[in-house]
Amino acid sequence: MKKIASTLLVAGTLASTALMADGAITAVKVNTNLDKVSYNSGVWKDAKFSSVTLYPQTTIKFNDKKANEKNAEPKAITAEIAAVYNGQRIAFMIKWPDGTKNVQYAGRTDSYADGFAVQFASNYSNPKELPYIGMGSEGRQVVIHLQKETVKIYEPNGNGDVWHQVNPNQTHLFGKDLAAFNKEVASIGNGDYERSYVGEGFRSMTEIKDGSNNSYSRIGYTGNGWSGTLSRDMKDAYVDLHADAIPVAFAIWDGENMGRNGLKYLTGWTSVELKKGSELTKALSGVVGGDIEAGKQAVAENCASCHQITPADAPSLMGPSLTNIGGYASADYIRESMMKPSAVVVPGYNRNAHSAYAWYNLEDGKRVSTMPDFSWLEAAQMDNIVAYLKTLKAEVK
Amino acid sequence: MSKRQLAMVMDLNKCIGCQTCTVACKTQWTNRNGREYMYWNNVETYPGTGYPKNWMELGGGFDAAGDLQEGIIPNLEADYGVPWDYNYDALQGGASFEPNIEPTWGPNWDEDEGAGMFPQDNYFFYLPRICNHCTNPGCLSACPRDAIFKREEDGVVLVDLDRCQGYRYCIAGCPYKKIYFNPKISKSEKCILCFPRVEQGLPPACAQQCVGRIRFVGFLDDENSQVHKLVHKYKVAIGLRPDYGTQPNVYYIPPTESPAKFDAEGKIIEGSTRLPIEELEKLFGDDVHHAIKTLKAEMKKRKETGESELMDLLIAYQHSDMFRLDNHYYQQVAHEKGRHALAPVDTRYIAGKYTETAHKMNFFHGGHGEAGGHH
Incomplete structure (x- = not known):
């Protein structure tokens, strides 16, 4: 009898840990313009930050030996996340601790960027059947916004431009003309790695390149951690966020530990409440x-x-x-x-x-x-x- | 699995390590835009560190059960070497000849060192390497984004730069370390077997420029191609490190001839050979014994009778025999896929399995009625 009682007691303590699932994030209604929000924007003074835990992705293991050694015993990370909306736009800010600032450099093959992503479900009418957390699943589409810290990246054949990919030594240019050519080439690089994707499961992720997503994302390192922001239309071709509560998931990458792709930390679907007390929050937490x-x-x-x-x-x-x-x-x-x-x-x-x-x-x-x-x-x-x-x-x- | 497989055979007995292939490839593809450090084609000294440094110890490939193995991604400074240049322009002004950075490592850092003691038993040979366009590519299997694909029409393995997100798992997955990360565009790039040339009737640049005429190019299923004869008929050409399980499609004629060793007095040790068979077994597996036996037998036959198809073939008299491309086939593929069919710029090498049926295609010959091919 004593044994049963102690088992129950253990079970009880464990059960209460399970109860302490992350709660909802409260989205605060504001009247400010949210077109281009950064981590410095004043709007975050009115926002309500909640602690959300991001867990290391361990569902599948990758084939990079060094990275696997670095991530052998991964721990979870707690981030502070807030959301604001004005009816047309919704913005998120995620602050997470990171002792090292990692940038992906253009002259190195072994640098990996710190970064974050925010994921939305295209259809969340049934909170019991949300898309798979890792980039959605077949028939359950997700939209993902990614931002990472890189120096200038030169997209291959951006706009079909082959001329600027020629080796400067192989152009017919000399002197001033060559200097002007090099300057033109330099101006093509893009230091903002913001990307948006749609996905229906691993490997299906496809970048949105036609500008049909109206989003704006920023990332900045402040002392001992990162702050990242995303603002986007509440309704676009991929998702409609006009609801009492919306499921949102967050991911962060740690470049120091060679994080990229699935080597990341992620939250589960988290309820972001535009109105208090929704079915979604109950279902998720x-x-x-x-x-x-x-x-x-x-x-x-x-x-x-x-x-x-x-x-x-x-x-x-x-x-x-x-x-x-x-x-x-x-x-x-x-x-x-x-x-x-x-x-x-x-x-x-x-x-x-x-x-x-x-x-x-x-x-x-x-x-x-x-x-x-x-x-x-x-x-x-x-x-x-x-x-x-x-x-x-x-x-x- | 592709429908057909374009393959290359390299005869290691004839490689003189001149790096003409390396230069042909570099000026064609990798002298710009973040590819400067890459050598899609390189020629390394074996035994040696190779390029990138100690690539055979960096993992990747498959085990016997078919599971992809973990691998290590080489480092630019330590393993590939940062490309450097010299201040040629400043020399006229009296400056001393200086590199722009202090070179610490680069491809062929240990060129011609080899192994053994000079003059008793030192040895080395050259090992030219390109992407193996494997039937079961490690890079493709490692990609979590399905950005790497094997062309159905000829088995060329390519990176879809639109899908590639620069994760670099492909580099860990390739046991030959023949796929590279371009940090300037944040995507992976690799040898493309000069497919834009091949589709237009030209062999890959490395093969066409090879002064030793060691490289044969053709489709493996084309029984008249020399690659088919070397790989399947005579079985003297073998993939590099078949134990990696990727089924490479670049094949090598193993080096069969090496000088005898010297004894302490500098006298020839009769019957000895400097090249240890264990090294060849390591590179090419047990099939190397059969290949060497056949090569030696045919060499003997040729010496004695003056006849040997295999020896004639390896002498490589004509480029038009060594390269057997299949223009009609590529035209057909382009037509089926609704692509723009490329007109051949050179008809000398297009005499593949399907091109032969299209004798009426008069490209340059002006009524000659023969679409390339040396018969």
């Missing part, structure tokens, strides 16, 4: 019921043969690693993945990279997950598993 200890047991029995569960377990190529699933996946997503494994199929690795471990098969052009359906589990057992998986996340730095 609500209480996860269930017995964590029983869930742990059930996960060991049902999931661990294909998934890595904790960093102490051997990595598995059979399925996504779950070591930080509690940090960036919502309870509804975890539940959906077990009930309908093919609803959202994480494409995972490039299929050529681990050909013996396909995470999905293509049937009539549709991705069908190789994971079996777990909808046969009893509802209570499912709750236990979700409750346990929600506890799987790295400690905060």
